[in-house]
Amino acid sequence: MTEVKATFYRRMKDLPSTHLLGTGTPMCSGCGGLEALHQVYDVIGEKSVFVNAAGCMTLLSVYPFTPFRGSWLYTAMASAPAGAQGVRDALDILLEKKRIPPEENMEVVVLTGDGSAYGMGLSATSGAMERNLDFLYICYDNEGYGNTGQQYSGATPHAAKTATSKGPLGFPGFKKDLFSIWAAHKPAYVATVIGTEPVDLARKIEKARSLKGPRMIIALAPCPPGWDFDPKESVEIGKLAVKSGVWPLKEYIDGKVTHTKIPRQRIPVEDYLKHQGRFAHLFEPQCNDALINEIQKKVDDYWDEVQKTTSLDKE
């Protein structure tokens, strides 16, 4: 069994109230990805190298400005985990050969969007897990190629309207289950988080920090321009994603998946969908009940399955 210490983060008051990540970045107003990142960074701290793949957050560091107190390396869209491999291995060599003292060691963190994580970068991610690379992987998932104007990606949910799925039924495909794909590699840790559940997020990053090997995090990132909602709704929509069960908060460790927050009374998915312009065609000009029910059923099926396995565990 993996030893995990008791958490420092029990309630919101335990969260840092001054933030390490610098302000002044060009991320959009109300960005759910940036919200998650600044919370993650508060826990990881500045003894870190962020290895970035092409995405919205490539623009965090634009010469001569960076919001990071620690380090950063931009690689390319496909291969950030391979970049992490190089940095990790080189640091290990330097440590082994005593060319740097132990206090110069750093956490190597991959930072990518869903476009890279679910698609082009998946092969490099798989390889890094297979090699048991000691790194953290943070995917900010805004469910589309946001930086190019929100075309559908492997992370786009069923029926969402994107710049390349403008038809009356939206995106015909289904969001890829990246959590399970990652978990199938049996890495040290896999978790889903969201910036609107900051205590859950902080605990998971804390736990990930305490482990060795590949530690994989997906943060759902409500995206005002990409999902088409007013920036001030950003947190509310994230909370609805959790309450409706659309975004399950869970973790994988030692071969077991645990749900860290089970919505006691799940609200209908409709309450989540109707706040977002990308789903407006489900409600106007008339309600597409069939499609809404289909989405609801997927969510219900998921949680039914969770219930079954949870009760089995108890037996």
Next chain:
Amino acid sequence: MYRIRFHGRGGQGMKTASRILGTAFFLQGYEVQDAPRYGAERRGAPIFAYVRADETPINERGIITQADLVIVADDSLVPVPGAGVLAGVDKHTVILINSDESPEVWKQRLNISGKVFTLPVETEDRAELRFIGATCTGAAAKLLGVITRESLSQAIEEELGDLGHAVVEKNLHKALTAFDLMKKHAGCVSTMEKTSAANYTRPAWVELPFEDARISAPSIHAAANSVQVKTGLWRTQRPVIDYEHCSGCWWVCSTFCPDGAINVTEQGLPDIDYDHCKGCMVCVAQCPPHAIHAIAEEVAQAEEAKGGQA
């Protein structure tokens, strides 16, 4: 050739405005070039768009350094250095500003001798100035003097037709009202003489010296220096904390602020960093005791200027 530059904020429809004017010129028989200037900036950040129109095909490309007409959809951008509103402005340049203040005030404030016209601001939240593009374009069309009411109307229908009849009607009304408002100043925009090859300023070319890669690699050796970028300039609405009602909770606002622009003081109270708050209003929406409210940035600044507390 006419050279026209539009300045506004991301989300205020400057691309559409430039396209309406471009199409109006085109319908009038001109050769046209129009383009928005995208960068890394997002909603609320300063952006610009440009239009060129000539009777012969246009060879010039890219940014307009010297414009005949500068249109400022949002007067709060004028003092923002990065917005470049006043770039290349001289006595020949006509400036059209969407502002409650008079042209005389602007002329004096900016120390410019050219013509300045203003259009009255109609709504408080500038990010919501949906019709500002049409209004500015209507006024601009008249100032240019070579675009008819009919071409302007048709251009609006062509550019906004996809958004439905109601949107077209509303924009038509705004644009035509502004068009008529400038009747007295029709045709006051003039074009510049072509640059002569006989008498030009030689470019001050420099030999780039070799520099050590320690200096010449694209690396930043500073930490968190992005704070030098004042993203607070994107803001059109300002969240203001009412400390009498702030419960000093567990700093919900500070944790949720996407930009990390709310820190907590030693007294345990949240403090909004207005240099960097982009005005998303997440804190207003999430504050448990509803102790944060939104006011228009304009109003807040005006009150600050008076020396009062916003």
Next chain:
Amino acid sequence: MKRKLLTGNGAAAWGARLAATDYIPAFPITPQTEIIEALGNWIDTDEMDARMVTLESEHSMITSAGAAAATGVRVFSATSSQGLLYGMEMLYTVAGWRAPFVLVNVSRGLSSPITLEPDHNDILAARDSGFLQIHCSTCQEVLDSTLMAFRLGEDPRVRLPVIVNLDGFYLSFTREPVEIPDETAARQFVGDYDPENIRFRASSPVSQAVAVLGGSPYSYFRYESHLAAQNGLAVYDEIATEFAERFGRSYTAIESYRTDDAELVFVMMGSFATKAREAVDRLRENGQAVGLLRPRLLRPFPAQHFQQLLAGKKGVAVIDQNISMGMGGVLHSELASALYGQPESPRILLSFIGGLGGRDISLEEFFEISAVTQRAVEEGQVPPPRLLYTESELREVRKLQAVAKVERDELGEKK
């Protein structure tokens, strides 16, 4: 036929639509994405009878484009910059399959440092891939070249994929008046796609793109591709002539502007060449005999055209919007090799590098390029290559470096 305002991206999409493209593998990348968005929307609204699929990378996108072409449908795709490079293995690979399709590249400077605005290092990295290349300088030309590209690539004497190149921002996001050819006329010009023996069919098995062992068969196949590319010159001239007859717009392999009586000639590619055109007009007004040559075809390289057009000229200034590290401007090298040893070639061939990463080139700079070239002609001396870069730009970089605290390392503060 209607004339309307279109962006370069819109024009490229119209080209694909009018050519009755069957299949569009796609992947988003700035500043190309509007092309695939426009095509996707037309397909969604049934205005276009085609299938589009978003792949997970450009490497896959170009693979599926080549494979669909090898199965016998008409294929269009588009990318830019890093995307073109990520697909580079497959560019070389599918060109050797000898199955034609059209790829639009929207030029954008390459990483590192990663950037958004255009120069030509991306497209020049594909120079030796086997794709033919047509370079555009106006939105109209983007549409027309896309139509011609299908004809060029599909011609039995060529049968190679073709890239149509346009500059990011300066064309991709810029609207200009574009005459959209009548659909029937466009279809007639492009013609139905006849894939000949390019196919996979149950009744006629074929093994395509197989391996070879040994240099002899390898050399044979590679050189055949080269010969096909060279055939492209004559085929392009034919197609351009036919296009001019049908649509009244002439696109010679090299655009020649006021060069007949010119003593000095600018040579450059892409949208910035229209700036050079403007400069030529101003210089002419001032009594200076200056002209402009702009290669539309870069592969095959119209070497003979250049030799003829530049015969007897006194001086040539090549303005490259690209840089080959450790060598200089690519077009300059190519032109030098085309002109070397030709009896009437101009002795003075100057190299200027400008417009990297979208850096503007001012009218005054063209005037100065002309003056420097004129001086070189008079003195008979060729000055070293010149980067178009001003004192004030360097001062601005110094300010950025101060903010980036580069001096920390310089002073050895960090060890």
